[in-house]
Amino acid sequence: MAAIHAREGTPIEGDGLSRPAGATAPSRPLLQIEDLRTYFDTDRGIIKAVDGVSYEINPGEVLAVVGESGSGKSVTAMSIMGLVQSPPGRIASGAIRLAGEDLIGKSEREMLAIRGSRIAMIFQDPMTSLDPVFTIESQMAEAILQHRDVGGAEARDIAIEMLARVHIPDPARRLGAYPFELSGGLRQRVMIAMQLALRPSLLIADEPTTALDVTVQAQILSLLKEVQAEFNMAILLITHDFGVVQRIADRVAVMYAGRVMETASVRSIVETPRHPYTRALLSSRPRIGERGRLRAIPGTPPNLANPLPGCPFANRCAEVDDSCWIDVPRLRAVGPDRQVRCIREDSA
Amino acid sequence: MAETTVTASQSEPSNGLVRRREWEAREAQAVRQAESSLRLFWIALQRDKLAMASALFLTVVVIMTIFAPVVAPYDPYEADPALRLQGFGTEGHILGLDGQGRDILSRLIYGARVSLPIALAPVIVATAISLLLGLIAGFYRRGIGEFIMRVLDVFYAFPTVMLAIAIAGILGPGMPNVMLSIIVVLIPFITRVVYTATMTIAEEEFIQAARACGASDLRIILHDVLPNVLSPVIVYGTTTMGLQTVFAAGLSFLGLGVQPPIADWGIMTAEGRSVLGIAPHVSAVPGVMLLLVALAFNLLGDGLRDALDPRLRQ
Amino acid sequence: MSGDTSLLEVRDLAKSFPIRTGGVFSREAARLTAVDGVSFSIRAGETLGLVGESGCGKSTTGKMVMRLIDPTSGIIRYQGQDIQTLKYQELRWLRQEVQMVFQDPYSSLNPRRTIAEIIAYPLEISGKYRGKTLRDRVLELLEQVGMDPNHANRYPHQFSGGQRQRIGIARALALSPKLIVLDEPVSALDLSIQAQIINLLQDLQRDLGLAYLFISHDLNVVEYLSDRVAVMYLGKIVELANSDDLFQQPQHPYTRDLLSAALSERVRGEQALLQGEIPSPIRIPSGCRFRTRCRKAVGQCTAEIPALGETSETAPGHRVACHFPEDA
Numbered sequence: 001m002a003a004i005h006a007r008e009g010t011p012i013e014g015d016g017l018s019r020p021a022g023a024t025a026p027s028r029p030l031l032q033i034e035d036l037r038t039y040f041d042t043d044r045g046i047i048k049a050v051d052g053v054s055y056e057i058n059p060g061e062v063l064a065v066v067g068e069s070g071s072g073k074s075v076t077a078m079s080i081m082g083l084v085q086s087p088p089g090r091i092a093s094g095a096i097r098l099a100g101e102d103l104i105g106k107s108e109r110e111m112l113a114i115r116g117s118r119i120a121m122i123f124q125d126p127m128t129s130l131d132p133v134f135t136i137e138s139q140m141a142e143a144i145l146q147h148r149d150v151g152g153a154e155a156r157d158i159a160i161e162m163l164a165r166v167h168i169p170d171p172a173r174r175l176g177a178y179p180f181e182l183s184g185g186l187r188q189r190v191m192i193a194m195q196l197a198l199r200p201s202l203l204i205a206d207e208p209t210t211a212l213d214v215t216v217q218a219q220i221l222s223l224l225k226e227v228q229a230e231f232n233m234a235i236l237l238i239t240h241d242f243g244v245v246q247r248i249a250d251r252v253a254v255m256y257a258g259r260v261m262e263t264a265s266v267r268s269i270v271e272t273p274r275h276p277y278t279r280a281l282l283s284s285r286p287r288i289g290e291r292g293r294l295r296a297i298p299g300t301p302p303n304l305a306n307p308l309p310g311c312p313f314a315n316r317c318a319e320v321d322d323s324c325w326i327d328v329p330r331l332r333a334v335g336p337d338r339q340v341r342c343i344r345e346d347s348a
Numbered sequence: 349m350a351e352t353t354v355t356a357s358q359s360e361p362s363n364g365l366v367r368r369r370e371w372e373a374r375e376a377q378a379v380r381q382a383e384s385s386l387r388l389f390w391i392a393l394q395r396d397k398l399a400m401a402s403a404l405f406l407t408v409v410v411i412m413t414i415f416a417p418v419v420a421p422y423d424p425y426e427a428d429p430a431l432r433l434q435g436f437g438t439e440g441h442i443l444g445l446d447g448q449g450r451d452i453l454s455r456l457i458y459g460a461r462v463s464l465p466i467a468l469a470p471v472i473v474a475t476a477i478s479l480l481l482g483l484i485a486g487f488y489r490r491g492i493g494e495f496i497m498r499v500l501d502v503f504y505a506f507p508t509v510m511l512a513i514a515i516a517g518i519l520g521p522g523m524p525n526v527m528l529s530i531i532v533v534l535i536p537f538i539t540r541v542v543y544t545a546t547m548t549i550a551e552e553e554f555i556q557a558a559r560a561c562g563a564s565d566l567r568i569i570l571h572d573v574l575p576n577v578l579s580p581v582i583v584y585g586t587t588t589m590g591l592q593t594v595f596a597a598g599l600s601f602l603g604l605g606v607q608p609p610i611a612d613w614g615i616m617t618a619e620g621r622s623v624l625g626i627a628p629h630v631s632a633v634p635g636v637m638l639l640l641v642a643l644a645f646n647l648l649g650d651g652l653r654d655a656l657d658p659r660l661r662q
Numbered sequence: 663m664s665g666d667t668s669l670l671e672v673r674d675l676a677k678s679f680p681i682r683t684g685g686v687f688s689r690e691a692a693r694l695t696a697v698d699g700v701s702f703s704i705r706a707g708e709t710l711g712l713v714g715e716s717g718c719g720k721s722t723t724g725k726m727v728m729r730l731i732d733p734t735s736g737i738i739r740y741q742g743q744d745i746q747t748l749k750y751q752e753l754r755w756l757r758q759e760v761q762m763v764f765q766d767p768y769s770s771l772n773p774r775r776t777i778a779e780i781i782a783y784p785l786e787i788s789g790k791y792r793g794k795t796l797r798d799r800v801l802e803l804l805e806q807v808g809m810d811p812n813h814a815n816r817y818p819h820q821f822s823g824g825q826r827q828r829i830g831i832a833r834a835l836a837l838s839p840k841l842i843v844l845d846e847p848v849s850a851l852d853l854s855i856q857a858q859i860i861n862l863l864q865d866l867q868r869d870l871g872l873a874y875l876f877i878s879h880d881l882n883v884v885e886y887l888s889d890r891v892a893v894m895y896l897g898k899i900v901e902l903a904n905s906d907d908l909f910q911q912p913q914h915p916y917t918r919d920l921l922s923a924a925l926s927e928r929v930r931g932e933q934a935l936l937q938g939e940i941p942s943p944i945r946i947p948s949g950c951r952f953r954t955r956c957r958k959a960v961g962q963c964t965a966e967i968p969a970l971g972e973t974s975e976t977a978p979g980h981r982v983a984c985h986f987p988e989d990a
Contacts, residue, residue: 043391044378068852069823183939213715213879214923215936240853243924284857286882288909288925293864294886296857300822306374309367316854322364325371553770557833560728561784562757571783575774 028100029056030234031080031202036094038072038079041087044305049075051258051307053094054331059201062228062235064249064266066242068281070301072258073238077204080236081121082111098202116147120195124207126187130179136163137175140194147198162193165230166223185216189223196227203228206238221247242285246270251337254278257302257312260331264338274340277313311343319344392655399651402644409641413460420454424611433627446616446630447623456637459611462523463638466606467593470527474534475585481535482542483569483577487550497543500536508533512595516604526605530592541584545577579656583649590645597638613638668703669841669873670727670760675700675736676897677722681944692944696722698897699736701970706840709867709874711888711905713881713920717940718894720877721765724843727875728762729753740841758788761834765846767826771818777804777829778814784836803832808862824855831862841873848883860886881924885909890979893917896943896951899970903980913973913980913987916952950985958986 038050050072057063067073078084080096082103096103098118103111115121123129131139140159144150150158156175163171166189179187188208195203205224209217225248228235237249245252246266253263254277262275273279280297299316308314310325317324324343331341393399412419421440431438432449443452481500485493503511515529549555550573558568593613599605600614608615613634620631677697682688697719704710712720725731727738729745738745740760748756761784764770771780781800785791791799801811807828818826827847834842844863848856860883866872867887876887884891885905892902893914901914912918919936938955941947950968953959962985970983 043388068854185939213940214881215715215919216939218923218936242853281853284854286857286860286880286886288882288885288921291886291905293861294857296861297854298858300824300855301852303375303378306371306378309371310364314368315371322362322368325364325368553764553766554772556725556730557762557764557770557830558772558783559730560757560762561833562754562787563783567787572772576772 030059030061030099031236032056032095032097032100033076033080034095034097036076036079036096037092038075038084038089039092040089042305047304048258048307049089049304050079053255053258053260055253055260055263057202057234057236059234060228060232061251062225062237062249064237064239064245064252065255066239066245066252067255068240068301070257070304071255073255074206076255077121077206077236077238080204081115081119082106082108113147116143117198118200119202119204120198120200121204121206122188122191122195122208124210126184126191127179129191130187132179134178135175136177136179136182136190140175140190140197143194144197158197159193162197163190165196165227166190166193168193183216184212185220188212188220192220192223192227196231196233199231200233202234202236204236204238207240208237209244210239210241217244218247224248242270242282254281257307258304259312259328259341260339261313261342262338262340263331268338274334274338274345275342276317276319280316280318311341389655393651396651396654398647399655402647402651405640405644406648409460410464412457413464416457416461420451420457422451422454424450424455424458425609426450433623433630435627435629443633444627444629447619447627452616452630452633455611455616456613456634459613459616459634462606462610463593463597463600463613464641466523466527466600466612467530467596468589470530470596471534471585471589471592473527474531475538475581477531478535478538478542479574479577479581482539483546483573485539486543486546486577487565487569487573489547493543496539500539503532503536504540509595509598512599513602513604516599521604521607523606526596526599529599530596534588534592538581538584538588541580542577545580546573549573549576579652583653583656586652587646587649590642590649593645594638594642597634667705669706669708669741670704670875671737671739672703672723672727673701673737673739675723675726675738676734677719677726677731678734694943695897695946696943697726697733698946700894700897700899702892702899702902704841704873704875707867707871707873708890709876709888711884711891712875712877712894713879713884713891714894715879715920715940717896717943719897719943720879720894721845723894724762724845724875724877728760728843729756730762754788757784758837759839760841760843761837761839762843762845763827763830763834763847766850767823767830768818768850770830771826773818776815776817777809777821780818780829781832781836784833788837799836803835806835806866807832808858822855823851824858827851827855827859828862831859831866835866835870838870839872841875843875843877844887845877846879847876849878849880856883863887881909881920893920896940896946898951898983900952900984901982902970903982907980911980913982913989914952914984915956915958915986915988918988919955950983960986 033056034054036050036053037048040047040049053072053076055063065073065076075084079091080103084091091104094104098114103114106114137156137159141152141155144155144158145152159175160171163174168174168186168189182190208224209220212220221244224235227233237244239245249266251263251265252269254261254269254275256277262269262273262278269278270282273282283295284297286294297316302308302312302315308325310327311317311329314320314324329341329343329346331339332345333339334345428445428449430449431441431445433445433447434441435444436442438444441451441453443456446452446455481496485496487493512529512533515532516525519525519528555568555572558572563571596605597612597614597617600612601618606612606615608619616634617631620627623630675697676699678693678695680690681692681694683691700723702710712723714720722731726733732746740756745756778800781803782796785796785799800814804811804814809825809828809832818829821829847863848859851859863874864887867874874887876884878884888905890903891905891908892899893916894900895916901908901912901917908917909921912921923936936955941954947954949965950959950963953963956963966985968983968985970981972978972981973987
């Protein structure tokens with residue numbers, strides 16, 4: 001399993017990722033994704049939305065998966081949750097292990113139990129996951145009663161306690177509210193409270209602040225960080241925004257065209273990005289205090305129905321040469337806390 | 349560091365170039381034959397076997413109707429009293445003969461010339477009127493739109509069949525009157541479909557963009573809104589045609605529509621009523637035909653809806 | 663400030679929407695104040711950034727400038743002409759002078775038209791182009807925004823978000839306007855594409871001498887395009903200054919909080935967060951509308967509405983609406 005530490009320069013495809021720097025030794029990762037492939041069968045052929053993704057999350061860790069649209073970051077999350085609609089989607093191969101137990105192949109019934117109690121998920125738009133015709137109380141109580149062994153009165157108490165935990169003022173009164181009566185920020189808080197009530201060990205947050213205003217965004221991120229520490233919960237944060245990553249993540253996996261291109265601690269990624277894509281992405285973002293021209297990445301992300309023969313970034317990469325077009329480079333460990341998928345790292 | 353699994357060192361650089369060219373060619377090809385909306389629609393429709401079968405069936409029916417004098421084996425009014433009420437498989441009369449000894453197959457084919465137009469023409473006319481009303485009401489929701497929809501709501505409130513019977517009853521029997529009553533009955537339904545679709549489209553940013561370009565309301569309605577509301581209307585119209593085939597026949601059956609001796613599927617069914625016990629086929633044949641045509645229109649409508657919906661196409 | 667040098671001049675612009683009860687006998691139950699007394703001007707070739715969070719009225723302001731929405735009160739002058747009073751022919755002139763790029767590259771292009779038809783639309787309406795001149799102009803525009811002219815006969819759904827936004831920009835450029843309202847033109851785009859579009863907008867401004875009204879919620883991108891920036895909060899401009907002044911020496915507490923929220927990526931861990939959320943535009947707080955979230959609010963802030971004015975010691979043109987502006 002992943003306990004074997006990859007030697008520097010050794011291909012580790014299909015193996016787990018190495019631990020973040022400073023993490024305590026070989027405790028088992030909470031979630032381990034190995035060579036996951038999620039494909040969609042469409043009119044235009046097979047779309048390989050996730051094509052050999054491996055990463056792992058340790059208990060209590062925040063892993064940010066960063067990527068642009070079509071990078072496969074959300075499809076990976078849906079695969080973990082067992083929510084990939086089939087057809088057209090299917091998990092072609094790979095393993096998703098939660099505390100050592102493979103989730104692929106579990107029945108819908110088993111997944112239902114796992115989704116509620118061990119893995120929770122919050123989405124970009126909380127309105128779509130809250131039922132507009134029920135009050136916050138009935139939705140929270142239903143979830144709590146279903147997954148925890150408590151009575152009705154107790155469920156209400158838990159709901160109030162959780163709303164208070166996420167700093168919703170006057171929680172007892174808010175219980176009677178309908179989702180549309182709450183602002184976007186409050187709705188996201190309610191969603192977080194609902195998930196916390198089930199005491200999951202892993203929270204998947206899919207663009208949790210993208211729909212919110214900057215000032216509210218900051219509030220929700222600091223709340224996530226706070227409850228993560230308090231509940232010793234791991235967070236898989238899916239985002240396109242490096243600002244969000246830098247605020248709360250411990251480690252980052254950068255995805256592109258269905259593959260992980262680079263993983264490292266947040267600090268290493270931001271300060272010394274090694275993959276050309278990571279570098280290009282970081283330098284293309286606009287920043288306060290700078291003017292003039294932005295260093296844009298030319299071209300557009302690849303058409304997943306016609307994948308590139310070699311490195312998926314080859315057609316946009318500034319450092320490309322002919323050899324990049326031959327084979328997909330391997331994701332290999334380069335240093336204790338970093339992996340890079342680039343042919344340069346092979347020959348370095 | 350020197351891992352032998354790395355293939356790059358073994359390959360010629362030109363190998364990479366070849367692969368790159370191949371990919372670029374594929375990419376260009378994918379974009380070139382890039383799915384025009386029509387092609388995607390056709391692919392999606394072809395996959396729906398029931399809809400394709402329905403389309404085929406309706407095509408055959410329409411062709412037979414148009415070429416009735418050529419296709420039909422007998423004159424539909426020519427009676428052979430000796431063979432009255434003979435059943436299926438009678439020599440020379442596959443579908444048997446009716447109470448007066450007329451060939452049922454021939455009457456069925458000629459009947460379509462009455463039954464189909466009587467059902468389809470009103471749908472087409474009603475759709476045209478509804479498009480006008482619905483586009484105006486959906487685009488100008490306050491004032492005129494409000495007025496149109498409220499007036500139509502009054503018609504909505506009456507049961508459809510009752511309303512049509514009442515209109516046909518007041519105007520007296522006859523084909524034009526039946527058609528008129530069907531048109532009146534259909535307008536509120538189709539208008540609502542157009543209205544809802546128009547409202548949705550009118551909210552889209554490209555309508556504002558058209559305004560910003562200086563387009564007049566009339567131009568926006570015709571150039572931007574209309575092409576986008578056509579598909580739901582076509583779907584609804586197709587499904588409605590099935591219903592109207594039965595409905596028009598029903599009015600004839602009740603004696604409010606076309607009058608005997610004209611061959612019409614409704615009348616044929618009605619005529620067979622008195623001999624239902626001894627010769628059920630006289631009613632059953634036009635009845636089943638009505639059912640099949642109605643079903644075919646419905647299935648085709650469903651198929652069109654799925655094929656026209658880009659979300660279901662993906 | 664002499665009005666004759668500015669291309670666009672907006673004075674005391676306000677817009678409120680009635681909120682009606684349902685039913686046949688609907689009556690006005692409340693008013694939603696979207697824009698409440700906004701004044702600014704834009705000179706030829708200049709970019710004014712209009713920044714704020716959702717519901718601050720920045721998009722409504724842009725639409726009023728485009729005359730897509732009628733203001734409740736206030737005046738918008740384009741080249742000295744009150745645009746509200748323009749009749750049919752003059753309105754056509756305005757549509758050639760002032761254009762708009764929309765936020766959503768998916769909903770802003772008619773899905774049933776080819777991109778050539780979409781770009782040709784304003785040209786056809788203007789009546790100035792037909793036949794070959796029309797076709798040539800469309801191809802020229804496609805090239806200008808970095809699209810392959812061979813793609814002219816494709817439909818919008820065949821393009822990515824960034825390419826669609828280029829098409830939207832080509833449509834806005836078609837009649838050679840002098841002012842373009844950019845309503846969040848990059849916020850729906852991926853990071854790597856965002857930079858391409860910002861660069862394109864910069865190039866076009868330089869080459870064509872365009873003026874922009876650049877509406878955005880993202881402070882990170884505003885600075886790249888804007889000469890001056892206006893920060894809006896609940897329908898009012900709370901601060902207006904040169905880009906450099908505003909980003910380096912923000913004077914309004916709200917501007918400061920916005921900036922620190924946007925900058926927070928560089929500041930890990932705890933820092934002062936702006937508390938609460940924007941109040942409902944149906945019930946706007948009395949006095950200074952930011953007071954419910956302001957760290958410095960005192961009694962005066964509840965009682966008096968602060969005017970947008972220059973503070974004596976700062977650079978001219980740096981205006982702030984606060985009783986207790988931050989020191990430079």
